[in-house]
Amino acid sequence: MALVFKWLMRITTAAVALVVLCVCMVYYLASRSLPDYDKTLELPYLTAEVEIVRDNANVPHIFGQTDQDVFYALGYAHAQDRLWQMTMLRRTAQGRLSEVFGTATVDIDKLIRRLDIYTRAVASVEAQDEQTMLILRAYATGVNARLDEINDSALGRGAPEMFLFNAPVSAWRPADSLAIIKLMGLQLAGHLDEEVLRARMSLALSDAQRLSDILPDAPGSGIAALPEYAELVQGVTRFAENTMPPQHPLSPFKRRMFAGASNAWAAAPSRSASGGTLLANDPHLEFTAPAIWYLARLELQSGGVIGGTIPGMPLVLSGRSENLGWGLTYAYMDDQDAYIEELNPDNPEEYRTPxxxxxxxxxxxxxxxxDAAPITITLRWTENGPVLPGTHYNLGTITPPGHVASLAWTVLSRNDTSMGAALRLMRAKSVREAIAAGEGYLAPAMNLMLVDREEIAMKMIGAMPRRDARHQSQGRLPSPGWIEANRWQGRLPYASNPEFVAPNGGILGNTNNKTVDRPFPNHVSFDWGDTQRVQRWQGLMQAREVHTRDSFIEAQLDTVSFTARSLLPLIGAELWFTGEAAPDGTPLRQRQRALTLLAGWSGEMNEHMPEPLIYAAWLRSLQERMIRDELGPLASEMTHVEPLFIERAFRDIDGAAVWCDVVQSAPVETCADMARLALDDALVWIEETWGPALETLRWGDAHQATHDHAVLGQVPILRFFVNIRQSTNGGDNTLQRGLTKGRGPDPFHNTHGAAYRGVYDFADPDSSVFVTSTGQSGHFLSRHYDDLAQLWRRGEYIPMSLDEGLARAAAVGVTILRPRP
Structure with a gap:
């Protein structure tokens, strides 16, 4: 027995030692790729010395004698901190993910190849002006200098992920940066999904009038500038279930609710307490670890520029210079049209044209x-655009036999000059210069919020398709591609894009809401991204005669739900304080407790409160009960509550109350019946998931922000090191937006929101602030991987200063790049 025990001890000791050795080896290899920020390097193709001064938040402040050298250093810094992110973005745009991840990403690659994004980016290189090409080449050379350093110095392949996945990194090219702009357009786009869903709904509903209930138009005439303060397909006869494959974490194809979103607002000196202009911007994208945004400051010949960049592109997308501030919101311009193309019955390799x-x-x-044999696919293009498979956005469910679907989309231009326009914006000195710079911008369409020291403006930038007034569906549904009137006829002039300059009321803003109400075909869009947040924003802006940087921050972090305040009195009208007393433990008693909590609630979606969870679960159950009987499996496409639909039904607008009646049942249910039953459903779900004690519920437990690593986030053990989870405020329709997942076992996880926030004050520009949701580094062993995450969660910011002395005073490192002799 002693001998057995001795050998067991030896084996155990050896196993433990082996595990420790393996862990140490993995840590050593992974840590080799941690950047050294305090060093001097000699690199090729530089014209003079460049300094990269990293402040205590690891924001690089780049100083050089020429713009080309500064962008060279930006490429180097991006590759230091976000090499894996950059290579994944490039591989996605190229349709080459499967070379690394195998069969799991084949569907993504197929769709990307059919859209031909990278080929069109390569073709667009020829369309760039000389200055843009100089910057693109300089940036690419800086990225490649870091790649050479990694290879020459054995710096752990540049990122820990490179050890786990065999992902050879080729040299960076100017076309790679152009491709990432197009990829961003793909991640933001939602009109194709909207068109297909509208078509599927029209097939599923027996009463065509009900389509305007479940997919309502945004009401009103459009909001951008506030007034002065004192004024306070034919041929488809079948319906099919969802055919779109499950979404991979690396997929850039976002469903309609997860398309682009954002907030931006500005105040003129007349509405500013300090007499200077103000600007706030928080673009909304899917949460990832690290966040897609990367903060940087560039000292250009035209002056300093600071703000949010996306690694892979030499652009400050939202930020400021000494005299100009700019922010972006997704414009919701209708820049996509789906077409049904008729095949030649005698030759399926031909399609019908006019x-x-x-x-x-x-x-x-x-x-x-x-680990699999290569596959060959045939890419097909019509005069309208690329032919897409039926599984893409469920196109197969609305495509008749003998037909295929194609897509017209501005992002697919071979002459895309968006990069040059964005670079000119960074050098602009005034609002007027910035608006002029936007003329060459093509896609994706954005609202450009601008302030200089005296003026504010908002201009929609991007190519607006010119449609024929006789278009059969006005771009709202897939239409026959062989009919001339349905086809695009070029683009409308830049001057026709909505523009608001120096409004009398002194306030401009956009929450993805409807901005203009113009007749087709100059309508901009029928589908907008927000009808709710804008209501709260209007109230906050007009509640003060003058604003400050802090009041803009307060609005940016506001968590009061206009939707909750407007819908709860409506859906609970016949439930508040009714019914006899009920004993504890009964469903009636639980319902009364829930209603009592909600009756005293202000609508604030605070992470520490129970009411937001009860409200969110109630609304979710209510919509599910109202639509499941009419829509069947298609109801699963409605992953988030549509507030206008609920309001139309409970106010019985144009007979919309019919949605409350269950089609299959003999009695005629009222909307009050639906509200009561849905509340009971919600309370049962809450009790099963979180327990019966309603008063102890915390919205933040359900509404966790999921900053997950797209590749390592599902790996056991490792996911605890790479994923960042946080209890958060806000909800689907609050200004501090935290869009919920909408489906699955954790439907209220916060998956999409403001991964970048910035507030710019031109009365004192160096008091401007910004923050991202994770940290600057993409390396999970770096302290800068998540050092900004808690600041972001608490609604705190870091200084956005162009003061060189402040950057140097608490620098975590200074990298000096010198020309190689």
Whole structure:
């Protein structure tokens, strides 16, 4: 027995030692790729010395003698901190994820190849002006200098992920940066999904009038500038279930609710307490670890520029210079149209056009797959755009036999000059110069919020398709591609894009809401991203005669739900304080407790309160009960509550109360019946998930922000190191937006919101502030991987200063790049 025990001890000791050795080896290899920020390097192609001064938040402040050298250093800094992110963005745009991740990402690669995004980015290189090309080449050279340093010095392949996945990194090219702009457009786009869903709904509903209930138009004439303060397809007869494959974490194809969103507002000197202009901006994207944003300051020949960049592109997308501030919101311009193309019954390689049948433009494309044989797909293009498979956004469910679907989209231009326009914006000195710079911008369409020291403005930038007034569906549904009136006829002039300059009321803003109400075909869009947040924003802006930086921050962090305040009195009208007393433990008693809590609630979606969870679960159950009987499986597409639909039904607008009646049941249910039953459903779900004690519920437990690593976030053990989870305030319709997941076992997880926030004050520009949701580094062993995360969660910021002395005073490192002799 002693001998057995001795050998067991030896084996155990050896196993423990082996595990420790493996852990130490993994840590050593991973830590080799941690950047050294305090060093001097000699690199090729520089014209003079450049300094990268990293402040205590690891924000690089880059000083050089020429703009090309500064952008060279930005490329180097991006590659130091976010090499894995950059290479994944590039691989996604190229349709080459499967070379690393195998069969799991083949569907993504197929769709990207069919859209031909990277080929079009390569073609767009020829459309760039000389100055833009100089900057793109300088930036690419800086990225490649870091790649050479990694290879020459054995710096752990540049990122820990490179050890786990065999992902060879080729040299960076100017076309790679152009491709990432197009990829951003893909992540923001939502009109194609909206068109297909509208078509599917129209097929599913027996009463066509009900389509305007479940997919309502944004009401009103449009809001951008506030007044003065004192004024206070035919042929489809079948319906099919969802055919779109499950979404991979790396997929850039976002569903309609997770398309672009954001907030931006500005105040003129007349509405500012300090007499200077103010600007606040918080673009909303899917949460990831690290956040897609990267803070940086560039000292250009035209002056300092500071703000949020996206690694892979030499752009400050939201930020300020000494004299100009700019922010972005997704414009919701209708820049996508789906077409149904008729195949030639005698030759399926031809499709019908206004001039008869023509052959598709075709090209083969080989997709290499890790641990599997490569596959070849045939890319087909019509005069309208690329042919897409039926699984893409469920196009197959609305495409008749003998037809295929194609897509017209401004992002797919081969002459995309958006990069040059964005670079000119960074050098602009005034609002007027910035608006002029936007003329060359093509896609994705954005609202550009601008302030200089005296003036404020908002201009929609991006190519607006010119449609024929006789278009059969006005771009709201997929339409026959062979009818001339349905086809695009070029683009409208830049001057026709909505523009608001120096409004009399002194306040401008956008929450993805409807901005203009113009007749088709100059309408901009029928579908907008917000009808709720804008209501709260209007109230906050007009509640003060003058604003400050702090009042703009307060609005940016506001968590009061206009939707809750407007809908709860409506849906609970016949439930408040009614019914006899009920004993504890009964459903009636639980319902009364929930209603008592909600009756005294202000609508604040605070992480520490129970009411937001009860409200959110109630509304979710209510919509599910109202639509499931009419829509069947299609009801699963409505992952989030549509407030206008609930309001239309409970106010019985145009007979919308019919949604409250269950089609299959004999009695005629009222909306009050639905509200009561839905509340009971919600309380049962809450009790099963969180327990019966309603008063101890915390919204933040359900509404956790999921900053997950797209690749390592699902790996056991490792996910605890790479994922960042936080209890958060806000909700789907609050200004501090925290869009919920909408489905699955954790439907209220916060998955999409403001990963970047900035507030710019031109009365004292160096008092401006910004923050991102995680940290500057993409390396999970770095202290800068998540050092900004708690600041972001608490609604705190870091200084956004162009003061060189402040940057140097608490620098975590200074990197000096010198020209190699």
């Amino acid at each position: 001039d008869g049948f023509k052959p598709f433009e075709t090209r083969g494309s080989i997709i290499n797959i890790k």
